[in-house]
Amino acid sequence: MNLRFLQTVIAVSTTGSLAGAADMLGLSHSAVSLQIKALEDELQIRILDRSTRPPRLTDDGLSVLEYGEQLLKLAADIRSIGQSDSLVGAVKIGVVPSVLVKLIPPALANLRLAHPKLSIDIATGMSDDLMSDVAKRKLDFALLTQPGMIPEGLTESVICEEPLDVITAADIPAASTREILTENPFILFNRRTWTGQQIDHYLRSEKLQVKLAMEIDSIEAIEALVAHGLGVSISPRRVGFPESDPRLRRLPIGPPFLLRRLTLVQRDRGPRKRVAKALERELKRIAGQTGTTGMAAPDSHG
Structure with missing residues (x-):
């Protein structure tokens, strides 16, 4: 099977016509038609419905399109094996x-x-x-x-590694991390995430009875809710973000430390x-x- 013929099928799908595919590939209209016909003869299927104007891909043609894209990706990956310096x-x-x-x-x-x-x-x-x-x-x-x-x-x-901290709004009175976690509404990172499970395990192992108020799957949303005084939480000190946020107070956890x-x-x-x-x-x-x-x-x- 000629991979260039598969590229022609993809070009027909992308441009919506044989003429568009010819322009895209730098071929004549007749060359595009001949390549599609050769592929149809080889596979014993009808790729184009020629009763419409412009011709459209049949169901079999759509299958050829899907598998053709996968084959061309694999071919590109195989060609990249021999590249010594540049990654392709x-x-x-x-x-x-x-x-x-x-x-x-x-x-x-x-x-x-x-x-x-x-x-x-x-x-x-x-x-x-x-x-x-x-x-x-x-x-x-x-x-x-x-x-x-x-x-x-x-x-x-x-x-x-990103340390996990207790976070509160900047204007909450200072207290121990245990007091902060047990005496304020707690916003938990979603327990479907591994970080959320890690935090939940820590709370249980330290026997911290928190007042669960919300369970959120966005760190940015949790920090915004905490900054507005809607609760406290445990949040990672993320790579690339400022360590000091004027809206929040961060209190390191540990020992035992959480990372x-x-x-x-x-x-x-x-x-x-x-x-x-x-x-x-x-x-x-x-x-x-x-x-x-x-x-x-x-x-x-x-």
């Missing part, structure tokens, strides 16, 4: 939302600047879903909060290891430049 091809990265603001954008921008032929797609979600998608090969790798256990077939690299670890998870035998290593180095470099808010992990690659 397409990668899909999963990230937890809390790292999208400060850590991921500069890391990806620098990676793309160094490797302009690298195509990067981002998906967001909760850590357990992202890790499952890496295992199922829906994602190449994911930046997430460290789980209790990594499933067989996956490996992780710690990017940085949220951000880790890069990938498959043991994934085809994009060179990209993962480059991203890991960039993430650690940025985490190390952001001051004392987050603590970068040592670079395991020298």
Whole structure:
């Protein structure tokens, strides 16, 4: 099967016509028609419905389009194997939302600047879903909060550690962390997240009977609610964010200390290891430049 013929099918779908595909590919109208016909003869299916104007993809044609896009991505990945310096091809990265603001954008921008032929797609979600998608090969790798256990077939690299603090509105009278947590409405980070489970486990292990007021899945929303005096919470000192926020008072927890670890998870035998290593180095470099808010992990690659 000629991969260029699959590119022609994609061009027809993208432009909506044979003439548009011809312009996009720099071919004649007849050459586009002949390539589609050759593919139809080889597969013994009808790709285009020629009874309409302009011709449209049939159901079989849509299937060819879907699988053709996957085949062309695989072909690009195979070609990238022999590249010694520049990284090329397409990668899909999963990230937890809390790292999208400060850590991921500069890391990806620098990676793309160094490797302009690298195509990067981002998906967001909760850590357990992202890790499952890496295992199922829906994602190449994911930046997430460290789980209790990594499933067989996956490996992780710690990017940085973020201390967890008790947070209150700036005008709440000073008190011990225990008094603050037990005597005020408590806003909990969603327990479907690993960080939320970590906080919930800490409260139980320390026998802290909090007055649960809300359960929220956004760190930014929790901090805004706390700043307006609607409760207190436990929140990570995130990489890249100012350590001092005039709206909030932060009180370190410990001992025992609480840390949220951000880790890069990938498959043991994934085809994009060179990209993962480059991203890991960039993430650690940025985490190390952001001051004392987050603590970068040592670079395991020298």
